[in-house]
Amino acid sequence: MEQHSNILKYKHLGIYTQNENVVYMREDCHVCISEGFEALTRIRISNTSTSIVASLNILNSDILMPNEIGLSDAASKKLNVSENETLYVSHLEPIESLSHVRAKIYNQKLNYNAYSEIITDIVEGNYSNIHLSAFITACAGDRMDINEISDLTKAMIASGKQLNWNKEIVVDKHCIGGLPGNRTTPLIVAIVAAYGLTMPKTSSRAITSPAGTADTMEVMTNVTLSLEEIKAVVEKEGGCFVWGGTAQLSPADDVLIKIEKALDIDSEGQLIASVLSKKAAAGSTHVIIDIPVGETAKVRSAETAQQLKEHMETVGKAVGLKVKVVITDGTQPVGRGIGPTLEAIDILKVLKNEADAPKDLLERALFLAGELLELSGKVEKGKGRETAQKVIESGKAYEKFITICKAQGRFSKPVLAPYKIEIKAEKPGVLDRIDNRKIAKLAKLSGAPQSKSAGISLNVHLNDKIEKDQLLYTLYAESKGELNYAMEYKNNHNDIITII
Secondary structure, three states, rough: OOHHHEEEEOOOOOOOOOOEEEEEEEEOOOOHHHHHHOOOOOOEEEOOOOOOEEEEEEEEEOOOOOOOEEEEEHHHHHHHHOOOOEEEEEOOOOOOOOOHHHHHHHOOOHHHHHHHHHHHHHHHOOOOOHHHHHHHHHOOOOOOHHOOOOOOHHHHHHHOOOOOOOOOOOEEEEOOOOOOOOHHHHHHHHHHHHHOOOEEEOOOOOOOOOOOOHHHHOOOOOOOOHHHHHHHHHHHHHEOOOHHHHOOHHHHHHHHHHHHHEEEEEOOHHHHHHHHHHHOOOOOOEEEEEEOOOOOEEEEOHHHHHHHHHHHHHHHHOOOOOEEHHHHOOOOOOOOOHHHHHHHHOOOOOOOOOOOOHHHHHHHHHHHHHHHHHOOOOOHHHHHHHHHHHHHHHOOHHHHHHHHHHHOOOHHHHHOOEEEEEEEEOOOOEEEEEEEHHHHHHHHHHOOOOOOOEEEEEEEOOOEEEEEOEEEEEEEEEEHHHHHHHHHHHHOOOOOEOOO
């Protein structure tokens, strides 16, 4: 740290900015004045061991002294800085890979090296949210050809850690999403691991939904495991259900997803790269992709699903994966529970072969597990579903589920939220439509997934004959305030469930 004039003392401010690196300095700070820094300038912050790039926010209050510097929580964690440590501030050297982003904005084709440079800078935190938004937008709207999607996927795989299980066959499954309650993954892991296949499942937490697989599994076991712990569980039990955020598999994906959700953009190319890079980095060899199609699902038309299927399978082959895509019904929620605890209850009912287990969740899990067993080549064509059913009915899947949970640290039974309200039919008729997006939003407003036991227990399905005052669903919350908040939304939207 040779330039003494550019040194400031670190003060912890405790500001959360998600993944964004932000630096805070006073407007009368000598470094700001001498370097001519303006608000939102990208600058480099260094200590004796490392450096990061951050966006500058300028303060004119006494939160900081003129000789002090603050960082967002994300930035201070990356820099591993302690209170009163001295930090060196400098202008940012040009980010060369932004020239590729500009080329993409003008619809030029990029090669593997270009995508690799972009992804490296993203992982290193050199891109601001503005740069990330520009990259995502430039790739959206069918602006990437199949070779570009393959190259982006390969670059994302190479950007993080890659697991190797030293096995010829490692299976995985992914659902494109958009269906509340569609919690088939834990069931499939239990079935195929009990059968003897290896399925190291890393799953996401909810971003826009009332529950991700990791949120649901966290009700019953520990999901935040280190890579070493994941390996130990998989070697012992043949499968796991863990949150992928700690594994550093395709780390650029975690950064890009947050920006995509903020922009509400689902670029097909980046969706494919996101899913397949995670699968390849996790050491998978055989993958089933489930694409539910429905007017309120994520994929809304058969044509879009078919194109996505073809591209997924082509890119899978290019990155060394055996991928099979199945297109399924996405017209309504799956199972009864929408929200972590309620979905956990459904999972256990199915695994324990209980009489009131949700049949649609069971059928979907058996179908997908059967497809995965057949894809692996360990079960002959046409016998997958039947084989999966035998594993469930024998109790072996339940037994495997519990042993995996215990290997991950614990098995806890789900407990329902203390506050609930029953929603009943105001008229008789036939259930014509369930809006997936609106019922998911209602579950979120009740507190899910942050409040694990909040959400919805759904009692009806499409085409059911409905009587007046019949129970449609029960809304659960952990406080009266959240219950009232959700009910306000429900009362303003009479098309969550449509009876004709």
